[in-house]
Amino acid sequence: MSQELWGYMGKVLRVDLTKGTLRDEPLEPEVAENYVGGTGLGVEYLYREVPPGVEWDDPRNLIIMASGPVGGTSQAGSGTFSLVTKGPMTNLAVASQANGFWGAYIKSVGYDAVVIQGRSPDWVYLHIADGKVELRNAAPLLGKDTWETEDAVREDLGTKGRLSVFGIGPAGENLVRFAVVAGDKGHVCSKGGCGCVMGAKRLKAVAVTQGRQQASLYNKELFREKAKALLEDSKAAKGGQMYKWGTGASFSILAQSGALPIRNYTTNVFPEHEQMNGQYIRTHFEHRNKACWACGMVHTKHMKVTEGPYAGYEGEEPEYEGMSGWGPQIGNKDPGGFVKLSNVTDRLGLDLNEASWLVGWVMECYEKGLLTRNDLDGLDMQWGNVEGALTLLDKISRREGVGDFLAEGVMRASQKLGGDAPNLGVYVLKGSTPRGHDHRGRWNEMLDTCISATGTVQSGAHMLAPANFGQPPTTNPFSPWEVAGTTAMLEGWHVFLDSLSNCRFITLNQQLTLDCVNAITGRNLTINDSLVIGRRIVNQLRVFNFRHGLDPALEAPSPRYGSTPVDGPAQGKNSAQYFNWMKSFYFQLMGWDPATGKPLPHTLKALGLERLIPDLESSPEPAKR
Amino acid sequence: MPTVRVELVGWIREKLDATGAYPGKFPVSTPEGETILGMARQLAVQNDVFGKIVFNQEEFGANVLVILNGVFVNPQSRAETLLKDGDEVMLLPIVDGG
Numbered sequence: 001m002s003q004e005l006w007g008y009m010g011k012v013l014r015v016d017l018t019k020g021t022l023r024d025e026p027l028e029p030e031v032a033e034n035y036v037g038g039t040g041l042g043v044e045y046l047y048r049e050v051p052p053g054v055e056w057d058d059p060r061n062l063i064i065m066a067s068g069p070v071g072g073t074s075q076a077g078s079g080t081f082s083l084v085t086k087g088p089m090t091n092l093a094v095a096s097q098a099n100g101f102w103g104a105y106i107k108s109v110g111y112d113a114v115v116i117q118g119r120s121p122d123w124v125y126l127h128i129a130d131g132k133v134e135l136r137n138a139a140p141l142l143g144k145d146t147w148e149t150e151d152a153v154r155e156d157l158g159t160k161g162r163l164s165v166f167g168i169g170p171a172g173e174n175l176v177r178f179a180v181v182a183g184d185k186g187h188v189c190s191k192g193g194c195g196c197v198m199g200a201k202r203l204k205a206v207a208v209t210q211g212r213q214q215a216s217l218y219n220k221e222l223f224r225e226k227a228k229a230l231l232e233d234s235k236a237a238k239g240g241q242m243y244k245w246g247t248g249a250s251f252s253i254l255a256q257s258g259a260l261p262i263r264n265y266t267t268n269v270f271p272e273h274e275q276m277n278g279q280y281i282r283t284h285f286e287h288r289n290k291a292c293w294a295c296g297m298v299h300t301k302h303m304k305v306t307e308g309p310y311a312g313y314e315g316e317e318p319e320y321e322g323m324s325g326w327g328p329q330i331g332n333k334d335p336g337g338f339v340k341l342s343n344v345t346d347r348l349g350l351d352l353n354e355a356s357w358l359v360g361w362v363m364e365c366y367e368k369g370l371l372t373r374n375d376l377d378g379l380d381m382q383w384g385n386v387e388g389a390l391t392l393l394d395k396i397s398r399r400e401g402v403g404d405f406l407a408e409g410v411m412r413a414s415q416k417l418g419g420d421a422p423n424l425g426v427y428v429l430k431g432s433t434p435r436g437h438d439h440r441g442r443w444n445e446m447l448d449t450c451i452s453a454t455g456t457v458q459s460g461a462h463m464l465a466p467a468n469f470g471q472p473p474t475t476n477p478f479s480p481w482e483v484a485g486t487t488a489m490l491e492g493w494h495v496f497l498d499s500l501s502n503c504r505f506i507t508l509n510q511q512l513t514l515d516c517v518n519a520i521t522g523r524n525l526t527i528n529d530s531l532v533i534g535r536r537i538v539n540q541l542r543v544f545n546f547r548h549g550l551d552p553a554l555e556a557p558s559p560r561y562g563s564t565p566v567d568g569p570a571q572g573k574n575s576a577q578y579f580n581w582m583k584s585f586y587f588q589l590m591g592w593d594p595a596t597g598k599p600l601p602h603t604l605k606a607l608g609l610e611r612l613i614p615d616l617e618s619s620p621e622p623a624k625r
Numbered sequence: 626m627p628t629v630r631v632e633l634v635g636w637i638r639e640k641l642d643a644t645g646a647y648p649g650k651f652p653v654s655t656p657e658g659e660t661i662l663g664m665a666r667q668l669a670v671q672n673d674v675f676g677k678i679v680f681n682q683e684e685f686g687a688n689v690l691v692i693l694n695g696v697f698v699n700p701q702s703r704a705e706t707l708l709k710d711g712d713e714v715m716l717l718p719i720v721d722g723g
């Protein structure tokens with residue numbers, strides 16, 4: 001590590017909401033070296049300062065919003081940041097990322113990260129500008145959705161300049177368990193209920209006015225050259241599909257490979273996929289570019305629906321998961337419907353994954369008579385009822401009527417309903433939520449989702465080509481050996497990426513990504529070095545979770561999530577028979593106890609985490625739930 | 626002689642579209658008793674790009690999945706699974722992402 005912190009601002013903003021104090025702290029060079037930034041930086045602060053016994057709604061819980069060394073440079077998509085906290089879905093760690101501008105702007109005002117503790121006596125929002133930081137009255141913002149909040153903050157500050165506002169909607173204010181932190185009108189830290197934590201702190205938003213500061217770069221010319229090559233490589237990747245069609249490009253492929261979620265996993269067949277995929281909406285609906293910071297990929301668009309019952313509706317183009325969750329998952333075949341539902345979900349401040357699993361589960365329960373119209377405040381929740389789903393979302397965000405029961409998320413709501421209901425929900429037994437696929441056709445992501453310590457996928461092996469890491473290719477998505485092997489052997493790369501502050505869609509070439517990081521920081525990181533850093537963060541998260549009551553037995557799919565498809569491309573593929581074996585094999589490859597999943601002392605030592613060994617040995621037995 | 630219908634999906638389709646040789650879906654006549662692997666080998670001989678994209682040294686590329694009549698075919702079964710008239714064979718990439 002060079003003496004100068006190339007790529008960093010060298011400063012962290014500490015906010016104590018209870019006391020109303022704001023102060024600067026130096027960024028410790030060791031933290032930058034060992035944890036890089038973003039998720040890694042957040043995990044180190046969370047581990048140090050949130051001891052066992054501090055629950056998600058305790059004022060002593062932290063919210064860490066962190067950029068990284070790439071953040072705010074001219075590299076495409078380097079406005080990404082990571083939010084780390086202890087969240088209410090699992091009462092364990094959460095690390096969630098959002099694209100947009102915040103991760104760039106925070107560095108432009110001189111900070112690498114913001115660490116928020118305490119609970120404000122009154123509703124406030126935090127405003128950070130170059131040379132000026134303040135907590136401002138948020139009472140007038142209450143009840144506003146995430147887009148309205150951004151507009152209201154802008155008006156309150158009286159600025160027309162560049163501003164990035166990430167905050168909560170009604171869902172976060174009302175402590176909906178799966179509330180999100182959303183900003184820049186279309187970008188979301190969606191996992192683990194991080195918006196619920198922000199609501200518990202009575203913090204409505206964190207706004208940053210773009211400043212003029214820039215981090216020093218070690219080799220500017222080399223960085224520019226490599227950043228340009230990285231963008232061009234990303235645009236051309238996968239036959240240019242992402243560049244042309246966005247994340248919705250994979251909608252039909254996922255349908256045809258059995259990985260599209262359809263009617264709450266009751267079927268694996270969706271012949272209408274070509275009438276609502278990414279190619280369809282971009283060739284039928286009006287749209288214009290809406291780029292993130294410095295991005296020439298522009299995979300996100302502003303969109304106007306031009307046909308169907310929602311013709312005329314305008315908002316953000318949904319990402320793939322909005323299309324799948326609010327399309328086939330709830331039996332909706334109208335793409336205009338998923339455009340509107342996706343936007344409303346984000347604006348109310350709800351996690352789109354959890355919300356769509358929840359509504360799909362409600363629809364199946366309604367079909368099977370487990371929930372009646374009377375139970376649902378008079379709503380006729382048949383498959384495909386988009387208007388009904390919109391009404392439910394509004395009720396959930398306000399915890400009104402049946403919305404109060406559903407605001408706990410699919411696992412808790414189904415357990416409360418009882419009977420067969422918990423068997424119909426799609427969730428991980430520890431309370432977290434899969435992304436918007438049918439993972440019965442994508443086993444590596446099911447395993448990843450269940451064993452992850454971040455609240456969402458962690459290894460992300462499904463997005464990586466093993467050959468780029470010097471590993472043999474995979475050929476069979478239903479091979480237990482390949483699934484567990486790749487999930488473990490590629491573990492660390494994505495957590496490392498989430499520590500850099502750049503978009504995953506611009507980092508598809510691992511070597512060019514590292515070339516950029518090295519040109520920025522003056523380091524000489526190899527792919528293996530990056531995996532070591534990522535695994536250090538993964539192991540530290542896991543020890544944190546064990547200290548906070550992780551029960552590895554709950555790192556498993558719900559009965560429906562782990563069921564065997566009855567039709568479609570993955571028909572008869574039974575993941576359940578191998579699931580425990582895959583988990584144990586993954587644990588072994590990670591250097592963890594194959595039965596408990598606890599990191600072994602030699603593994604922690606090899607990662608420079610000796611100090612965690614006594615903590616792990618004294619961690620409590622899992623609480624019975 | 627049996628005729629099967631082949632469908633190309635995702636970037637496989639995009640890349641082969643560019644050659645002008647294949648539309649997204651096309652019929653292929655195969656000898657009696659032909660396997661999935663044998664049919665693909667036949668296509669690879671006819672078209673270099675198909676050979677490079679879908680085929681790799683006498684075997685399907687590592688990132689290509691085969692769906693026969695809507696159901697996934699295990700890689701080790703491709704050399705044994707016989708095609709019959711009217712079968713639908715879909716070749717699609719392993720989805721990384723989404």
